[in-house]
Amino acid sequence: MDYFKRRPIKLQLLVIFIMFVAVVVSVMFVTYLQSQKMIYQKNQAYSIELLDKITQYIQSQIDTIDGLIINTSYNADVHQYLRTTELLDKIDAFKKVDTYITTVSQLENGIVDMTIIGENGNNVNLMYHRQKKKVVLDTVEEMKNYDSPLKPYYAGFKEIVESGIQKHYFVIGSKISNTFPRSTLGYLVVILDLDSLFPKFNTMLSSGFGSFYVLDRNGIVSSSNDARLIGQRLELDTVDARQEPYIVQTMELRDLQGKIVNVYSKRDLFRGLEKVRAVYGWIMAVCIPVLLALLWVISRNILEPMKSFMRFIQVQKVKNIYHGQERIQLVGYNEIMVMADKFNGMLDEIDQLTDEVVASKTRIMSLGLLKKQAELAFLKQQVNPHFLYNTLESLKAMAGETGAMEVREMIVALGKLLRYSIKGQDEVTLGKELDIAKAYLKLQQFRFAGRFDVHIAFPEALLNNRVIKMVLQPILENAITHGLESRMEKGNLWLSARATPGGDIVLSVQDDGIGIPGEKLALIQAEIAAGEEFLSRMHEGDNAHLGILNVHNRLRSAYGEPYGLIISSEPNAGTEVELLLPQRTEDSYVESAAHR
Structure with missing residues (x-):
């Protein structure tokens, strides 16, 4: 190694150049072999996928025709x-x-x-x-x-x-x-x-390769992109007239009592490899002359200016230039000017980062003050809900004394809902959340006087799971306000829960109201997919679906992906909203809280 260091720099550069070219050629050769293998596998997988898609299409047509024939029979x-x-x-x-x-x-x-x-x-x-x-x-x-x-x-x-x-x-x-x-x-x-019954192969297989044949129970070609064989019995020797090695893939159509056959040449599996060879050829044809030119430029015009520049940097460092406000000012070779500009840019970035650190500390202090102010404002805002709750308690007592028991029950439900929203932890059991949902539904049924029936199906085994509170009430409100309220006839509202095989919980709110038009449903689903960006739209006044979006983003923030909200609807048929959340029992919640 020492011997190599003592050689002339031009010789070192030449040796480095030869080694670099050898490495590049080796890498290109290895990548070419890998590309050949990948293209082969990709095209083979694509052929299988295309065959599967054709089978699925035919099977779907068969299912439709089977239904028609069975209904007629x-x-x-x-x-x-x-x-x-x-x-x-x-x-x-x-x-x-x-x-x-x-x-x-x-x-x-x-x-x-x-x-x-x-x-x-x-x-x-x-x-x-x-x-x-x-x-x-x-x-x-x-x-x-x-x-x-x-x-x-x-x-x-x-x-x-x-x-x-x-x-x-x-x-x-x-x-x-x-x-x-x-x-x-x-x-x-x-x-x-x-x-x-069969797809139009000429349009469906515009990017495919090989020939596809759909055979009936007698082996007769019923459909194909090779029109000359339709109506004939498939013989492979008549398919491959070029005498090239070919591959035959088949997939059974059990209902049709036939099968699909895909015949293609092995050469087709390497389709696209010629482009890789052409690219590699151009790379070699362009890079080698360019590298030779760069070798000459480096040895002639860059190395010496670099030495001069480094000497200049050392002199400036001795003069303690880093502690002043001065910058390096050089006029000479373009390379020296670029390096000097980069160095000056580095000093500018140091000053900028220093300013950003000071600004960040100032911003952190400001945020701390804002947090304290928000806490004080929150404590002030607690006075009004407590006053309202105490007033409701007084009204409940008065209603009981006057014998207005139905009004008393409504006040009890409203008080329970208010107390639940302003007190307690952020997470509650599913049973408590269901109780609040029932209280809210009692208020709405009193308001709408028998306009809809409520059906609740919650397995007892799920009621001990922990959920963030107030996730059902906004969905129920949306179902009643936008689904059932505009329905002319008496409607139904289903509230249910079930456990998934993967260990999660699905809460479902379904109504048979007027449903959601397709364009509006697509807009809501797009807003759900936008995630927390809905906050900016909320400040701009676009809060038509704030309740649904709020529940979805609360679930996503609390539990992460894939948990959240799924909405489906059909006009005049109703709407269903499903909430996916993990199973977290009371015991597991206490254990995780102890670890924290």
């Missing part, structure tokens, strides 16, 4: 039509069933035809188109051997020629069975347009 008018033998009853039932099928076909997109064939010879919409009729009858024959009467039978892809044009459909059938005694009344066959 168990329709009372359909059963009546397939059981009746009297001509007049048959005509009347036929009209009802025909109207029902026509309505369903018009309301549900993608339904081409719906046909009902009864074991007693009663049929509905058995079309005269020869190929469609054959498809329906073939499906019925297949269903006779189908052992699961509770699930629709997905017959699969069918190709039908209409007016000289080949059209592709998907056929689904279902047995129509009598419940008791168990017997088959007939069969329902639905012909669907492919777009109503």
Whole structure:
């Protein structure tokens, strides 16, 4: 090492440059290998995720169609039509069933035809188109051997020629069975347009790669981004015409009795790696000449000025310049001027930090004074609530003497609510919080005189948990004022609590009032997500939802994330507000207080 130090600085810089380039190349090589691995894994995960999304989409469409078919199979008018033998009853039932099928076909997109064939010879919409009729009858024959009467039978892809044009459909059938005694009344066959069941791959897979094939129970391609194979049986040797290594991923569609197949080349998994290679090439092509130029500049124009600058700094330090108000003033090389400016900037920052320290101490003292003033103001404000509470006690006694017992009960509830709000600890048991909520609801029911009913369901095991007080009353007030008060009919208010599997507590306040419009609900949810920023809006006068926001931020401040408030609503259906808080029993609260 000493030998290296004694070498000329240019030689040292050259050696450092070579070592730096070697390290950069090594790092780039390692990062390239890591990038290759990450891109491969990312693209593979993306392919699996895309396949899962397509499966979920198809499954959601299947669930919708299953519900439609099952509802039709168990329709009372359909059963009546397939059981009746009297001509007049048959005509009347036929009209009802025909109207029902026509309505369903018009309301549900993608339904081409719906046909009902009864074991007693009663049929509905058995079309005269020869190929469609054959498809329906073939499906019925297949269903006779189908052992699961509770699930629709997905017959699969069918190709039908209409007016000289080949059209592709998907056929689904279902047995129509009598419940008791168990017997088959007939069969329902639905012909669907492919777009109503499968996604449009050409638009959905704009950023994907490879080919996707949806196969029916017979292995026939029913939908794909490779249009030439639709209606054919999938053979992998016909898919990969380039003779490249490829990967095949499949996912079962159990309800469809088919599956989804994704076939893509292994080369596709490295898509994007060519950009990494190009970037690395440009980095090397640009950096090496730039580094060589910097090596020359450093050795020629910076090293000597740096030495001069350091000598100047030492001289100024000996002159005790740090203890005066002077700054270094140099005129010369640009590098020297920059370093001198940085040094002067450092001295300026020292002066600024000193001023900030003095200002911070002054501000701390001012805040202490403000705190004392606030405490005095709080003590003064306690006089009015105590005077009001004593007045209520007097009114309660007078109401008892005069026999106005209902008024006395209202005064008792109001006094309990007032005493609860101005006295006691910040945290109480859930049982006490529930008592105050009941007192508040008693006041509101007296005020609204039977306009709504209250339903309370609190498990006894949860009442010993500690919560911050006054979290239920603002939510109840919001539900009554904005939900039930404007309702023309008698309403309901549900107040409940439950424990979650994760060990938390959910308090729920639900009403069947007028609900909240979508735009207003989105605004409230945005204000909840804004967190403590609502305080600035409160000072600006925007406090339309202050009660809800206040409860949410109190829960978040007391317990942290993810605790707080969740609100959901539908217009004319009601609103539900859920408060999520941790379980903290009386014993655990005392233990944590002792540790503090």
